[in-house]
Amino acid sequence: MKDYIQKLQEEHCLTKEEFTALLSCQDKSVYDYAREQAAKIRQQIFGRDIYIRGLIEISNHCKNDCYYCGIRRSNRRVSRYRLTHSQILDCCQEGHELGFRTFVLQGGEDPWYTDQILTDVVRDIKKNFPDCAVTLSLGERSRESYEKLYAAGADRYLLRHETASEEHYRKLHPDGLSLQNRKECLWNLKKIGFQTGAGFMVGSPGQTVEHLAKDLLFLRELSPQMVGVGPFLRHQDTPFADQPNGSLQLTLFLLSLIRLMLPKTLLPATTALSALHPDGRKLGILAGCNVVMPNLSPTAVREKYLLYDHKPATGLEAAESIELLKKQMKEIGYQVVCQRGDYPQSE
Numbered sequence: 303m304k305d306y307i308q309k310l311q312e313e314h315c316l317t318k319e320e321f322t323a324l325l326s327c328q329d330k331s332v333y334d335y336a337r338e339q340a341a342k343i344r345q346q347i348f349g350r351d352i353y354i355r356g357l358i359e360i361s362n363h364c365k366n367d368c369y370y371c372g373i374r375r376s377n378r379r380v381s382r383y384r385l386t387h388s389q390i391l392d393c394c395q396e397g398h399e400l401g402f403r404t405f406v407l408q409g410g411e412d413p414w415y416t417d418q419i420l421t422d423v424v425r426d427i428k429k430n431f432p433d434c435a436v437t438l439s440l441g442e443r444s445r446e447s448y449e450k451l452y453a454a455g456a457d458r459y460l461l462r463h464e465t466a467s468e469e470h471y472r473k474l475h476p477d478g479l480s481l482q483n484r485k486e487c488l489w490n491l492k493k494i495g496f497q498t499g500a501g502f503m504v505g506s507p508g509q510t511v512e513h514l515a516k517d518l519l520f521l522r523e524l525s526p527q528m529v530g531v532g533p534f535l536r537h538q539d540t541p542f543a544d545q546p547n548g549s550l551q552l553t554l555f556l557l558s559l560i561r562l563m564l565p566k567t568l569l570p571a572t573t574a575l576s577a578l579h580p581d582g583r584k585l586g587i588l589a590g591c592n593v594v595m596p597n598l599s600p601t602a603v604r605e606k607y608l609l610y611d612h613k614p615a616t617g618l619e620a621a622e623s624i625e626l627l628k629k630q631m632k633e634i635g636y637q638v639v640c641q642r643g644d645y646p647q648s649e
């Protein structure tokens with residue numbers, strides 16, 4: 303198995319069979335080896351720097367009904383909210399003072415946010431904070447819409463593919479959503495020029511190691527600048543309420559493999575990882591992550607953006623706790639830096 307890890311490190315790819323074999327092995331020494339190699343690569347490219355992103359959850363309205371997600375349309379127990387233009391700008395102001403130089407506007411798929419409304423927000427953020435990057439994470443939109451958002455100044459776009467297998471995609475989503483459209487959105491985003499992020503959940507219901515192997519091969523093919531991967535976590539008011547959470551060790555192993563496969567990728571230690579384990583964020587960094595995304599949403603709405611049960615929004619996950627975050631990173635030998643933290647240009 304270590305040979306496969308070495309091969310991945312040297313050639314940045316494996317076959318589906320090799321990935322499947324690697325992901326089936328639950329040998330701690332293999333996990334340890336992958337982590338050590340991933341940490342080495344990360345260090346070569348990014349040194350000890352950790353990039354931070356201020357996450358602003360602009361809306362928990364969603365027209366979709368994904369079976370795993372707490373803010374799905376059918377969940378009547380969610381108290382829905384939308385942030386206004388000025389609320390979003392206020393979050394950025396606060397974030398800028400705290401040292402954030404990237405703002406991530408994330409939300410459910412909410413048609414209330416027209417291109418006009420979003421491009422106005424993006425333009426104003428870029429005007430007021432010209433030293434900052436804007437990342438959008440607002441789901442599937444038309445190519446024209448993505449083009450307008452890019453022209454308005456948005457730099458990056460996150461859209462997890464969720465699973466690269468058609469048949470598994472069908473188990474996680476109702477009809478009307480398709481993997482094909484998802485992939486097309488991702489290719490469009492890349493073509494337009496966004497630094498693009500894809501990704502998936504580890505341990506989502508029905509997921510097999512073959513599915514995960516396909517996820518890695520899809521990431522290889524797309525070569526996104528960012529990758530979002532975290533454990534699946536159940537939410538009590540979804541059809542998956544009784545499903546087990548994803549595994550911490552397997553998630554960490556995948557993060558290491560992704561670092562080896564896409565060495566320069568911007569890879570966050572996700573909130574879901576912190577929700578799964580109190581040391582999730584640290585463990586993610588040690589496994590090869592180089593980004594953290596603390597919550598910068600107005601405190602009053604944080605408890606309403608619950609994608610899964612026990613989602614943390616305070617303490618270490620809160621942007622106001624940046625000093626704690628810095629301390630935590632220092633403890634493991636890393637430093638939080640206040641830079642935009644773009645994808646490294648090739649020499």
Ligand code: 5AD
Pocket residue numbers: 370371372461462464502503532533534535536537574609610
């Ligand atoms: N557990 C973990 N991650 C989830 N997401 C949505 N619901 C859950 C859940 N129950 C992830 C999806 C989505 C991202 C914003 O959050 O992968 O793309």
